[in-house]
Amino acid sequence: MPEPIRVRGSVVVPEAELQWRFSRSSGPGGQHVNTSDTQVELRYDLAASAALPEVWKLRALERLAARLVDGRVLVVRASEHRSQWRNREIAAARLASLLAEATAPPPKTRRATKPSRGMVERRLENKKRRSEVKRGRGPMRSD
Numbered sequence: 186m187p188e189p190i191r192v193r194g195s196v197v198v199p200e201a202e203l204q205w206r207f208s209r210s211s212g213p214g215g216q217h218v219n220t221s222d223t224q225v226e227l228r229y230d231l232a233a234s235a236a237l238p239e240v241w242k243l244r245a246l247e248r249l250a251a252r253l254v255d256g257r258v259l260v261v262r263a264s265e266h267r268s269q270w271r272n273r274e275i276a277a278a279r280l281a282s283l284l285a286e287a288t289a290p291p292p293k294t295r296r297a298t299k300p301s302r303g304m305v306e307r308r309l310e311n312k313k314r315r316s317e318v319k320r321g322r323g324p325m326r327s328d
Contacts, residue, residue, distance in 0.1 A: 190277050192284045198236045204228040205273070211263040224264035225272040227280055232257035237288065245287040252283075259283065 189197040190199055216267040231237075231245055231253065246253070261283070288307035300308075 190281045190284075191233040192237070192241075192281060192288060193261060196237065196241070197282070198229065198234070198280070202229060202234055202236060203277065204230075207269060210267075221267075221269070223269045223272055224262065225276045227237075227261045227263075227273075228254075229261075229280060230257055231259050237284075241288040245284060248287040249283065277279045 189199045190203070191197050204227070206220035206226040206228070208224045208226070209222055210239060215241070231242065234242060235246065246257075249259060259280070261276045261279045263272040263276060263279065266272050308315070
């Protein structure tokens with residue numbers, strides 16, 4: 186992959202920080218599978234990376250802690266296709282999406298608000314209407 190992996194905005198992971206490994210893949214392919222190293226393993230040392238801002242790096246290390254090998258290396262595998270090139274593209278895309286998701290800022294905290302008076306009245310009116318509809322479905326009684 187000559188082009189670097191784009192995380193978010195202008196932040197990219199350069200090719201020099203990535204380690205590619207190739208091995209034989211299982212699955213369809215016939216005799217081709219027995220001779221070709223099509224499975225791709227992409228390793229990225231997140232803790233030692235200079236490409237990510239420090240805040241993003243800490244956030245990603247915390248959020249991806251369960252996926253990291255030795256607490257620092259992120260490993261992505263791809264073996265869906267018979268072509269090594271396509272598996273490389275998939276592994277790079279997975280790494281980019283994982284990093285983008287892990288470095289995203291936390292969502293804004295929700296501030297509690299009260300419903301407007303009109304909204305409360307409409308809700309209660311709808312409840313009364315539904316109640317009348319359901320009461321009308323019962324057996325006819327003569328009171």
